[in-house]
Amino acid sequence: MCQVTNGDNRKPIIVVTGFLGSGKTTLLSNVLKYGKFANTAVIINEYGQAGLDHRLIRRIEERTRLLSGGCICCNMREDLINELKEILNEAERGRIQLDRVVIETTGLADPAPILFSILMDPVLTNRYYVDGVVCCLDAANGELHLRNNPESVKQIVTADTIIITKTDIVEKETVQEMRERLRQLNPAAIVMEAANGVIDPEIVFANSQSQMEIRRTRLEQLKTEYPDRPTPHDNGVRSMSIRFYEPLDWTAFGLWMSMLLYAHGEKMMRIKGMVDVGDSGPIVINGVQHVIHPPRHLADWNGEEKNSQIVFIMKDLEPEHLMDSLVAFQNILGSAPEITEINLDPYTKM
Numbered sequence: 258m259c260q261v262t263n264g265d266n267r268k269p270i271i272v273v274t275g276f277l278g279s280g281k282t283t284l285l286s287n288v289l290k291y292g293k294f295a296n297t298a299v300i301i302n303e304y305g306q307a308g309l310d311h312r313l314i315r316r317i318e319e320r321t322r323l324l325s326g327g328c329i330c331c332n333m334r335e336d337l338i339n340e341l342k343e344i345l346n347e348a349e350r351g352r353i354q355l356d357r358v359v360i361e362t363t364g365l366a367d368p369a370p371i372l373f374s375i376l377m378d379p380v381l382t383n384r385y386y387v388d389g390v391v392c393c394l395d396a397a398n399g400e401l402h403l404r405n406n407p408e409s410v411k412q413i414v415t416a417d418t419i420i421i422t423k424t425d426i427v428e429k430e431t432v433q434e435m436r437e438r439l440r441q442l443n444p445a446a447i448v449m450e451a452a453n454g455v456i457d458p459e460i461v462f463a464n465s466q467s468q469m470e471i472r473r474t475r476l477e478q479l480k481t482e483y484p485d486r487p488t489p490h491d492n493g494v495r496s497m498s499i500r501f502y503e504p505l506d507w508t509a510f511g512l513w514m515s516m517l518l519y520a521h522g523e524k525m526m527r528i529k530g531m532v533d534v535g536d537s538g539p540i541v542i543n544g545v546q547h548v549i550h551p552p553r554h555l556a557d558w559n560g561e562e563k564n565s566q567i568v569f570i571m572k573d574l575e576p577e578h579l580m581d582s583l584v585a586f587q588n589i590l591g592s593a594p595e596i597t598e599i600n601l602d603p604y605t606k607m
């Protein structure tokens with residue numbers, strides 16, 4: 258990475274990372290609302306989620322491009338490079354105005370190989386520079402994530418800016434403890450807090466050219482720790498996407514989900530979905546470990562197919578186990594579950 262000089266018209270890339278459900282999308286949808294940052298292209302990487310994120314994201318951001326079916330830190334690195342080049346092409350042809358690119362990683366990504374992919378490509382280094390890595394850390398689940406998931410630690414150590422999210426649902430002491438932990442893991446990072454994504458957008462899009470020398474040194478250090486090759490992910494992770502084609506009984510579904518998280522909260526890393534309860538719009542559900550975030554009732558389906566789709570990401574828990582319990586519950590739920598995708602290794606490109 259070279260020092261930016263006057264007359265350099267390379268575009269900054271900001272990588273937004275953070276563990277599953279840590280609030281990356283919430284943060285981004287807030288900061289991208291500002292007119293000053295309108296000319297931002299956003300690449301969101303999701304793996305094997307059978308279109309669910311596409312269904313949700315389309316409602317959030319029209320500037321987004323989805324890279325799904327794999328992980329840009331390992332088996333989709335080439336796709337990321339191509340997408341970054343395509344964005345340059347579109348800007349050159351005047352199809353988009355481009356001031357910067359934001360890359361939102363999957364919750365299980367290691368950001369270092371993503372940075373290396375960009376920095377190793379001569380076309381990209383001529384036209385872009387990596388402006389920073391912003392990492393969201395969930396105040397409610399972050400300690401558990403750091404303890405159980407090496408990916409979470411890698412995200413923290415690679416970050417320039419760490420944003421502790423969900424500070425509205427934990428005690429002040431918890432945030433203070435988290436700050437202490439972060440100081441040990443990555444003393445060089447700027448640590449900020451945000452509730453529901455509300456933060457000064459300059460913190461995310463700082464364009465901190467004065468920091469580039471420091472970042473270059475840190476990247477060199479990381480490179481010796483994490484060589485430039487795909488790093489294996491934790492193989493106990495599974496993902497499953499299911500659909501229900503009849504409306505669900507919301508009370509019964511809530512009960513089933515509470516029972517599931519009570520029994521397997523530590524193993525159930527992430528649940529997200531759109532649930533058809535027979536109303537004019539779906540209910541969007543979001544669970545992260547034991548925490549179920551308040552469901553959001555949407556006014557309509559925005560032209561999407563009217564059926565329920567739920568994605569589960571779990572660790573050391575067999576998808577069949579989950580399916581059996583849904584089948585056992587199907588009479589009171591009001592519909593039978595159908596598996597649309599099951600992924601024993603979410604990082605295998607499909």
Ligand SMILES: Nc1nc2c(ncn2[C@@H]2O[C@H](COP(=O)(O)OP(=O)(O)OP(=O)(O)O)[C@@H](O)[C@H]2O)c(=O)[nH]1
Nearest residue numbers: 277278279280281282283364422423452453543550
């Ligand atoms: N109370 C509270 N909830 C939050 C906050 N930030 C995010 N959430 C909720 O947490 C859930 C997950 O947030 P997302 O923004 O989807 O998280 P993400 O990191 O993009 O999730 P993945 O891409 O699936 O890893 C959603 O229900 C959000 O509404 C926060 O600061 N406070």
